[in-house]
Amino acid sequence: MSRTTTLPRRLQPMLATLTDAPFDDVGWVFEDKYDGFRMIAKIEGGKVTLYSRNGKIISHSYVEVAKALEGTKGDAVIDGELVALDKDGTSHFQLLQNALRHQATLRYCAFDLMFKDGQDLRGLPLLQRKTQLKAILPRHKLIVFSAHRKTHGTKFFKEVERRGLEGIMAKRGDSIYQSGARTDNWLKIKTSKRQEVVIVGFTAPRRTRPFFGALALALREGNGWRYIGHVGTGFSYQALEELHAKLIKLKASKSPFRSKVKDEAVTTWVRPSLVAEVKFTEWTSKGEMRHPVYLGLRTDKRAKDVVLEHETPHSR
Known part of the structure; x- marks a missing residue:
């Protein structure tokens, strides 16, 4: 508690x-x-x-x-x-x-x-x-x-x-x-790229996967949200079940993004409050994560504080 x-x-x-x-x-x-x-x-x-x-x-x-x-x-x-x-x-x-x-x-x-x-x-x-x-x-x-x-x-x-x-x-x-x-x-x-992200939606499950297919991810940008891709790997069965139970309670009526993003037709939107951590290989030219892997939820940071983490060259 x-x-x-x-x-x-x-x-x-x-x-x-x-x-x-x-x-x-x-x-x-x-x-x-x-x-x-x-x-x-x-x-x-x-x-x-x-x-x-x-x-x-x-x-x-x-x-x-x-x-x-x-x-x-x-x-x-x-x-x-x-x-x-x-x-x-x-x-x-x-x-x-x-x-x-x-x-x-x-x-x-x-x-x-x-x-x-x-x-x-x-x-x-x-x-x-x-x-x-x-x-x-x-x-x-x-x-x-x-x-x-x-x-x-x-x-x-x-x-x-x-x-x-x-x-x-x-x-x-x-x-x-x-x-x-x-x-x-x-x-x-x-040693590898990692980023805290905000979950703003989930797609319908496919094939044999239960609960949901992938999570729609965002970062805070100004007063709005910036789409950075979907993550569909890194989940155990237990993680899928527990996350789905949390997400269902956060259902929202519309997308938090100003423009359309991938898989909108099969996406259930949620209020942007859950913060997760993912690892990935690189940022694409569109500003999306390449090959993201879900690591887990973070309870030690507020969604509105999750912004893009820039690498700052150190003056040596």
Whole structure:
């Protein structure tokens, strides 16, 4: 069970900018890019409150993680990522989708410390914050300190790519923590293209597939919606059934697009409120995703905030 609150600006997570390629730089450190979702942990007087990126209190959904964090030394506000691991110890966003219903190997990967014992640490350099974070984290199997490597981002990226992981994070070693801001002091470098999308419709099922055929996808553009294609792969039977049940409740009378799009005759439109994540190979000349694969729903972002994520070349 979760409820939405308004996270004070000072507790809001700092956001990274997508960049185009890995690099080497003595002033930067490099970490794993975890394939889960952001979680702010507030520990006060031994009580733990867990927040999602969009301000939902989710402590009751992840009681074991909250209990593990009770062992933190003193009061703190920690930034990290909740992940679900496969049998090889690799994090997968898809596994996290079913973590509440089925047994899953959860980990809270802590990578930054915003406050400690009432002291605001956000103005300290990143590496100093990480040193203090490591010192207060409890020794518990559910809690992981996010280690980093200095300077050699290119080599690290190649290792991550070889292992089939999502990518790496690059962070300036002397960067301060800018709550709620997207900054180029933190960069994300992905091994494959991924994008958060908004579901705006579904097509009728074909052949032996039940429930629906494909999802119509959109991004927010100005005050309207931009069509970016359909996704019809990546669904388990359970995902098809559960998504269909959610979509039926969101039926809308008309298309959110100004012009006609593919398969309108067999499309049921829905209110644009469900956010999903997909991976794909490239953008076509029409601005649509080529070979998209559904990864799962995201509950940590509002539909109206889902816009095209541009790769920003890093000045090296």
